[in-house]
Amino acid sequence: MTNSFINEIKNILDQKYVLIEEVDKAPYQTDWRKRFTGKAQAVVLPGASDEVAQIVKLCAANNVSIVPQGGHTGFCGGATPDNIGNQIIMNFKRMNQIREIDVANQTITLEAGCILQAVQEEAANYGFLFPLSLGAEGSCMIGGNLATNAGGTNVLRYGNARDLCLGLEVVTASGDIWDGMKDLRKDNTGYDLRDLFVGSEGTLGIITAAVMKLYPLPISQWTTLVATDNIASTIALLNLFQKRATSLLTGFEMMTQESLDLNEKHFPQMANPLQGNLPYTVLIELSDHESETHVRQLLETILEEAFEAQLISDAVIASNLSQANTFWQMREHITLAQAEEGANLKHDITIPLSFLDSFISETDQLMRERFPGVRIINFGHLGDGNLHYNIAPPLGIDPRFFNETNEKPIRELVYGQVERCKGSISAEHGVGQLKLDGLRAHKGEVAHELMKTLKRALDPQNILNPNKVVSI
Template identity: 45%
Template sequence: MNDVVGALAGAVGMSHVIHDAAAMVPYLTDWRGRYTGRAIAVVKPGNTRETADVVRICASARVPMVPQGGNTGLCGGATPLADGESVVISMARMNRIRAVDGANNALVAEAGCTLAAVQQAAEAASRLFPLSLASEGSCLVGGNISTNAGGVQVLRYGNMRELVLGVEVVLPDGRIWDGLRALRKDNTGYDLKQLFIGAEGTLGIVTAAALKLFPRPRSSATAWVAVPDPQAAVALLALLRDRCGERVNAFELVGRPALELVLRHIPAMRAPLAGAHDWHVLVEVADALDGAALDDMLERAIAGAIETGLAVDGAVASSLGQARALWSLRENISEAQKIEGVSIKHDISVPVSRIPEFLQRARAALTAMWPDVRIVAFGHIGDGNLHYNLSMPGAFDNAGFVARTGEVNRIVHDLVAALNGSISAEHGIGQLKRDENARYKSDVELDLMWTVKRALDPHGLMNPGKVV
């Protein structure tokens, strides 16, 4: 292994190879602290050619490789295994915006750019890159692509798969595929870029991407609305889309336990409405209309919802500061949960129309087994994606409950499958759901996935132990 480390240092420079055990620690544990692995070294290439050299060195020595972005993933997909046989390839140094083409509504960003940097580059060109995540200041574009990230504006703009026009990829044998074509139409055969979006680095390393931009809205309006139940929330979404059309950017469901955790653990957070409500939605609309007209449109829609019983109460933000405060309530749910303690987390999707059924049936099944279970349900109801997280109020009881994660997952995931849903909507598979994925995929799907994997990575060196 000393020969491998020496060769890597020759490829990228000794200062960009970390092989001291203490210095590697931040790269070896996932964001949740659930997975901790070991590695031969962490290497940080500075450009595509160096990345290809690193891959060739590892491939020649049959050393497994673990591509890593900002290490903000939630399923252990960028964490090496415990065997200590892998090299972690961090893309953090590849952080240039290579080009911005306003006329074509596209930009090219390297994999190590933060999502926030891409958003800022788009804004500087009076454009919008709409992917928006709570971790946008630290997550990297390569990781967003590898996990097919979603976020709060999928309802209007789609997830990462819809936002990528082309990719540059280092293949498992070290060859470079330049697929950075910023085209909306390219009907020349298989759409190869789609193989690498959502593949979590198991088929190659994305080093750069051509990303789709949009006209920047002139104004937005944000509201927090209390609804009587999830069925009313789904009906309210239909009403808003009828009244506001494609201006509806985001439609987030927040259950009462989720809001209470934020108010308890995050400083300076305030309840947006008087009284206690079991269910809330956070709505954002955006358009080229002036702000007053957009506010009026949203206020009228919410007033109509209250009159018909689809909403109980609501408040439209009267300033940018108020809008940000409302979004902070939603964006800090995960952080508040982390402070509260370990929970059993699910990132599921079902058809929007079946979200109320899922919530009702899942609660019934879980409380029959664990009457005191705390259900923290929130997420992107507009596209059918819920974060459905479970714990017990007391630490001692919760430890025993978490030990039964397999039983809990079986209840939740079996129901998701019965409703024609997915056990992973936007977080990926990684190590966390690899075995679960095999349970719910058909034999034909699994065979197709393995066929692709073997064709591109016959020695199984790219991010082993993940996805398949």
């Protein structure tokens, strides 16, 4: 691409927001896991929606494709350019304004580059909960959360990012701005364009702003860690909590002993307070709008029932907020411990709870038979069937060599088991580049062709994040 194209971008943005030197572009060209690295001719940092629209129009006129990028914390390479060097990366870190908090309507209107944690904190300042919560919340951005339909630890009670979204502002592939920023909870006027763009990973349009739901802050939250012997007991425990606590149940996270052992290896302060050889540790959270006494008594009553039914063998209730935070940090540090251990093969899958026990037992057995010595780091949001079923190489084996040699057969094994159990190969991480090849088989020919039809209709030049999610 000639310098004239870059100069035209500089007519839209101040040149300090157009990065063309390799040293400046490098941090944007490699994903968080350092698995995918590409090459862009420029990184652009727009500060407003109209600047995004102007750049998209310029790219359409010059047939230059765009890779939208938020906090760059994804696991599937969805925000990383290809290796050709003609694409531009459009990063949204400058578009970070919270436009409005509507107290009466319990909504927050914000730009795509807002950091998730900053949104949570601002909502709390007004007495509200913004319930989207995940390990990368200190750096991930709302635009990326919506583009991937992020989930996290509160999905059980509040749903995914899509469920929290009321309205969107989107720049289309032609450079038009769709103003869908309605803050209505009921709007039955034809096709739901909002849901079309949420989860599309920037392949159908570029999300620049959103209206999101808020909820009243709970008066109290109580957190407990419990030990279970098997998945069947863990699911029975979930059913018990759902029956007795109903909507007060806001967290139900499962961690295997192997996951927590890896955690303690790299973060000794994260040692499990439950002692012994525990196959599964479950983190449970109840949130209440009545009183601390009410939710504490309810939690103790349910745990007593669980002990009597022999569903759990041990339990510890957090005695204060600091200890509760430590319990949650145990869960969230597993991903960081994996990164410290070295490259591993991640599988973000969803399994119906009725199949979960057989999936784990059969897949674990097959994995250890076919790949002796592998370490299965299995943890996740058990309440909604979302497992992070990750495979680490045997001790003493170079992780990158192991992954290069075994990634395909391991993926085929896991995905085959997912299909057997009528699950999904992506629960909350998206598709990106990583799962592109497996999507056709998973979705089926009819669904895949419908997705391609949508892509061609909304992005006929294929300039919006091409070769992510679906190839045309």
